[in-house]
Amino acid sequence: MALMPIAVVVVGVFLPAYPLRILDLVLLYAILGMGLNIVVGYAGLLDLGYVAFYAIGAYTYALLASPQFDLHLPFLLILAIGAGLAALAGVLLGIPVLRLRGDYLAIVTLGFGEIIRVLMNNLDWMTNGPQGIARIDEASLFGWRVSTPVDFLYLLVGLAVLTFLFVWRLQESALGTALAAVREDQDAARGCGIDTTGVKLIAFATSATIGGVGGVVFASMQRFVSPESFTFWESLSIVLVVVVGGLGNPFGVMLGAGLLVLVPELLRAYADYRQLLFGVALVLVILARPMGLIRREYGPSWFARKLMAR
Amino acid sequence: MLIFDHVTKRFGANVAIDDASLTIRPGVITAVIGPNGAGKSTLVNMAAGSFRATSGRILLDGVELQGLPKYKIARAGLSRTYQNIRLFDGLSVLQNLEVALVPRSLPTLIAQAFWLGPGAGAEVRDTCMAVLQRLGIAHLAERQAGSLAYGQQKIVELARAVAARPRAILLDEPAAGLNHGETDELKAHIQTLRGPELAIVLIEHDMRLIMSVSDDIYVMNRGAVLAHGNPEAIRDNPQVQEAYLGQPGAMGNIEAAARGRRNRVRLRAGEGLAWGQS
Numbered sequence A: 001m002a003l004m005p006i007a008v009v010v011v012g013v014f015l016p017a018y019p020l021r022i023l024d025l026v027l028l029y030a031i032l033g034m035g036l037n038i039v040v041g042y043a044g045l046l047d048l049g050y051v052a053f054y055a056i057g058a059y060t061y062a063l064l065a066s067p068q069f070d071l072h073l074p075f076l077l078i079l080a081i082g083a084g085l086a087a088l089a090g091v092l093l094g095i096p097v098l099r100l101r102g103d104y105l106a107i108v109t110l111g112f113g114e115i116i117r118v119l120m121n122n123l124d125w126m127t128n129g130p131q132g133i134a135r136i137d138e139a140s141l142f143g144w145r146v147s148t149p150v151d152f153l154y155l156l157v158g159l160a161v162l163t164f165l166f167v168w169r170l171q172e173s174a175l176g177t178a179l180a181a182v183r184e185d186q187d188a189a190r191g192c193g194i195d196t197t198g199v200k201l202i203a204f205a206t207s208a209t210i211g212g213v214g215g216v217v218f219a220s221m222q223r224f225v226s227p228e229s230f231t232f233w234e235s236l237s238i239v240l241v242v243v244v245g246g247l248g249n250p251f252g253v254m255l256g257a258g259l260l261v262l263v264p265e266l267l268r269a270y271a272d273y274r275q276l277l278f279g280v281a282l283v284l285v286i287l288a289r290p291m292g293l294i295r296r297e298y299g300p301s302w303f304a305r306k307l308m309a310r
Numbered sequence B: 001m002l003i004f005d006h007v008t009k010r011f012g013a014n015v016a017i018d019d020a021s022l023t024i025r026p027g028v029i030t031a032v033i034g035p036n037g038a039g040k041s042t043l044v045n046m047a048a049g050s051f052r053a054t055s056g057r058i059l060l061d062g063v064e065l066q067g068l069p070k071y072k073i074a075r076a077g078l079s080r081t082y083q084n085i086r087l088f089d090g091l092s093v094l095q096n097l098e099v100a101l102v103p104r105s106l107p108t109l110i111a112q113a114f115w116l117g118p119g120a121g122a123e124v125r126d127t128c129m130a131v132l133q134r135l136g137i138a139h140l141a142e143r144q145a146g147s148l149a150y151g152q153q154k155i156v157e158l159a160r161a162v163a164a165r166p167r168a169i170l171l172d173e174p175a176a177g178l179n180h181g182e183t184d185e186l187k188a189h190i191q192t193l194r195g196p197e198l199a200i201v202l203i204e205h206d207m208r209l210i211m212s213v214s215d216d217i218y219v220m221n222r223g224a225v226l227a228h229g230n231p232e233a234i235r236d237n238p239q240v241q242e243a244y245l246g247q248p249g250a251m252g253n254i255e256a257a258a259r260g261r262r263n264r265v266r267l268r269a270g271e272g273l274a275w276g277q278s
């Protein structure tokens, strides 16, 4: 398992710039997907507004490290602030909405995503509205300037590994058990003493934090942010990464991220039919494998057991 | 000690519980019997916090349960099984029990999940395995709960309720749908539950089971407590016999009814049944 990130780095280092950028994007989506998976896959709640947390992270970096307010805080500090703000947003949104079930929750989170985007669009004095914020600072970590796609490859692989270990531990912990119970039968979970609203709130905030981190990295990668990057479609893409790849399974999410980024790129040659082909492919996958390409039980713990047994 | 103190529950115009008072003492097994629709499950549902009584109090060791959220009632020490099995089907049997032992404080949960504190995983696991062992289903620990035979699922549900180390345990028709052999096994398990601290409520239609395990019996009819006493007194109570089919000597009819009902449950649980016979 430890070989996978090393392999990604080795392959990535020799790639030309364009495919390398795509690889970076795959890693970013994998991180976001693993974050969203906590809510959608572990707790079984449909969150259609995940992009809001991503946007909060991205704008945090854009505002605190650009000529916009002439602030140039260090990358790591902003990473912490962005993650914190996203977590706070997750809690503030979570408190009123987590009592809602299924469809209602999906609609409210969708609305929240849109609200954040509309805010970014209209708070001109702060965000420049639709024009967005440009000339964002280069990221730097302990004196290491993160600027080329290869630099970001290292950064993203590192973050992906951390996220992976984190969500694995979370899933295996008592919190993971509680979330699984919520997903299976919320009422019976309450009857077993689970504070369902409380554990859902933790899941929501944790997932939001990872979204915020992803947003900060995204802004430092693009060095430009605008509301256009944070539409509902972005939320939907991340949900698809999870659902197509494998609900509740970080390996599945990685595969899903790969497919959802790569397939549209490969279909570029057929520009006219791209959307259509992609849509048809998605529907086919979901019909054929409703639980995702890699099922929940073939997750990291299963894999670790397999390795041990050999 | 679990006390229902002059509890009334109306669903619209329908009076499901009519000024019922029951005292369930720890250390003994208290059966609650009565015809279909008598209000037995409603008592359990109110105690567990699924809905509030229209009036009256429900006390567990002196603590008023009414108005507490469901999970706090569970934490106060009340656990239950359901008339229609409600396991976490997608989880393993062991995980089903672990849910009952998830740490109560959110900060502890966060600390464990975020690598800040020691995980209690192994300890919880051992406790749950011990419960499974006691109920003779340790070999099923890694099986997915939803894939088990109906009778096995009933035992798992009992195990989950026991794992929480409750102060009161309410069993809503644990023998419904079980065959004779399974019922005998269940009977043995219920008897081992007896402990000086634990108040046990057994709701059942199977009179053979009731008469052999219970120390104290409440008979409900149309939401009211019709009679209360030890098994012998209840068996000989003409009023009780009359309530069942309107004639003396009708006690046997309860069992007949229970048998008819058992078959129905069996049919409903067709999938589980097929598993059980394979």
Ligand SMILES: Nc1ncnc2c1ncn2[C@@H]1O[C@H](COP(=O)(O)OP(=O)(O)OP(=O)(O)O)[C@@H](O)[C@H]1O
Pocket: B011, B014, B015, B016, B034, B035, B036, B037, B038, B039, B040, B041, B042, B043, B083
């Ligand atoms: N959620 C509910 N809403 C409306 N009426 C209800 C509800 N639950 C129970 N009732 C009514 O309350 C009465 C008592 O039902 P309850 O389920 O408690 O009976 P029971 O004694 O458990 O019967 P059984 O032996 O069939 O399980 C019935 O008339 C039933 O229709």
Ligand SMILES: [Mg+2]
Pocket: B040, B041, B042, B083, B172
């Ligand atoms: Mg009932």
